[in-house]
Amino acid sequence: MRQLIARRLLQTIPLLFFVSIACFALVKMAPGDPVLSFVTPNMHAEDIERIRHNLGLDKPAYVQYWLWLKELFQGNLGYSLVNHQPVMDQILDRLPATAGLMGSAILLAVLLAIPLGLTAGANRDRWPDKLVNLFSYIGISVPLFWLAILLIYLFAIHLHWLPSMGMRSIGVNSAMDVLKHGILPCVVLAFGFLSVYVRYIRSSTIGQLKEEYVQIQYAFGSTKKTIVFRHVMKHVLLPVITLLGMSMADLVAGAIVTETVFSWPGIGSLGMTAVKGMDYPVIMGITLFSALFLILGNLLADILYGLADPRIKGAR
Known part of the structure; x- marks a missing residue:
C-alpha cells in the first residue's frame, strides 16, 4: 500500500505539469484581452501598452509561462489581474466553502442511495423499484442549473422557507444560518450523484441476490430484509468506493455550476468570475x-478500496 501511495504521488508531478501547459495554452488561445477591462474611452495607445507591460502580457507566451512556473515552484500562484490580490490567498479563503459543499453533497448522496438502491434491487419490478427508477431517471436527465432555479423559485421565492443565495445573511454569524443557506446548493449538487449511485447499487443488489450465499441464508431461515441489509450490502458497497473516485470530475464541474447559480462563495464562483474577466x-x-x-480523490478511493478488501490490498 505504501508503494502504491508513493508511486501515485510521484505521478502527480508530471500530470500537474501537463495540465498546466494545456490550461495555459487554452487560456492564451481563448478570445478576449484582459487589458480591455482597464481601458477607458479617452485612454491613449501608449497608456494601454504601459498597462500591458505592467501586467507582463507583452512578453511571448512561453516566457509568460516560464515566469509563472518559476513563481509556482516558490509556492506563489501570482497575483490577480483584476483585483491584484494573491491568487493563493483567494483560493485558500474560498476552499472551505467549496470543500464543505462538495463533502456534504457526496455524503448526502451516499447515505440516501444505499437504502434506496438496496430497496429497489430487493423489490425488482415492484412499485418500490418503479418509484425509485422514476426518481433516478429524473435525476439523471434534469440539468443542475434548471433544478437549482426550480428549487429557488419554490422554496425561496414562493414559500420563503430558505434563502436563495449566498452563504450567510447580512449581520448574522451563526452555524444555523450557514446550514440554511447550504441546504438548497447541497440538495442540487447531490441530486445527480444520488441518481447514479442508486442505479448502480440497484443493479449490484439484483446480481448479488442470485449468488449462492443468499440461498444459503434463506435455508438458515434468514429474512429477506436481513439478507439484503446485512449480507448483500457488504458486497454492494465495495465497488461504490471506486464509483466515488470516478465521480470526482463530475463533482468539481457540478460544484462550479451550483456555486454560480446560488452565489456560493467558493472556488467555483471565483473561477467563473475569473473566466469572465480573463484573469489568467x-x-x-x-x-x-x-x-x-x-488526483488525490482517486488516490483516496484506491486506498479505501484496498483497506476494505484485503485481497486488493495484498495484490498491490
Whole structure:
C-alpha cells in the first residue's frame, strides 16, 4: 500500500505539469484581452501598452509561462489581474466553502442511495423499484442549473422557507444560518450523484441476490430484509468506493455550476468570475487545485478500496 501511495504521488508531478501547459495554452488561445477591462474611452495607445507591460502580457507566451512556473515552484500562484490580490490567498479563503459543499453533497448522496438502491434491487419490478427508477431517471436527465432555479423559485421565492443565495445573511454569524443557506446548493449538487449511485447499487443488489450465499441464508431461515441489509450490502458497497473516485470530475464541474447559480462563495464562483474577466493567474491556480483534488480523490478511493478488501490490498 505504501508503494502504491508513493508511486501515485510521484505521478502527480508530471500530470500537474501537463495540465498546466494545456490550461495555459487554452487560456492564451481563448478570445478576449484582459487589458480591455482597464481601458477607458479617452485612454491613449501608449497608456494601454504601459498597462500591458505592467501586467507582463507583452512578453511571448512561453516566457509568460516560464515566469509563472518559476513563481509556482516558490509556492506563489501570482497575483490577480483584476483585483491584484494573491491568487493563493483567494483560493485558500474560498476552499472551505467549496470543500464543505462538495463533502456534504457526496455524503448526502451516499447515505440516501444505499437504502434506496438496496430497496429497489430487493423489490425488482415492484412499485418500490418503479418509484425509485422514476426518481433516478429524473435525476439523471434534469440539468443542475434548471433544478437549482426550480428549487429557488419554490422554496425561496414562493414559500420563503430558505434563502436563495449566498452563504450567510447580512449581520448574522451563526452555524444555523450557514446550514440554511447550504441546504438548497447541497440538495442540487447531490441530486445527480444520488441518481447514479442508486442505479448502480440497484443493479449490484439484483446480481448479488442470485449468488449462492443468499440461498444459503434463506435455508438458515434468514429474512429477506436481513439478507439484503446485512449480507448483500457488504458486497454492494465495495465497488461504490471506486464509483466515488470516478465521480470526482463530475463533482468539481457540478460544484462550479451550483456555486454560480446560488452565489456560493467558493472556488467555483471565483473561477467563473475569473473566466469572465480573463484573469489568467486565477484561472491557472483554480485549474491546478482542481486537478490536484481529482488526483488525490482517486488516490483516496484506491486506498479505501484496498483497506476494505484485503485481497486488493495484498495484490498491490
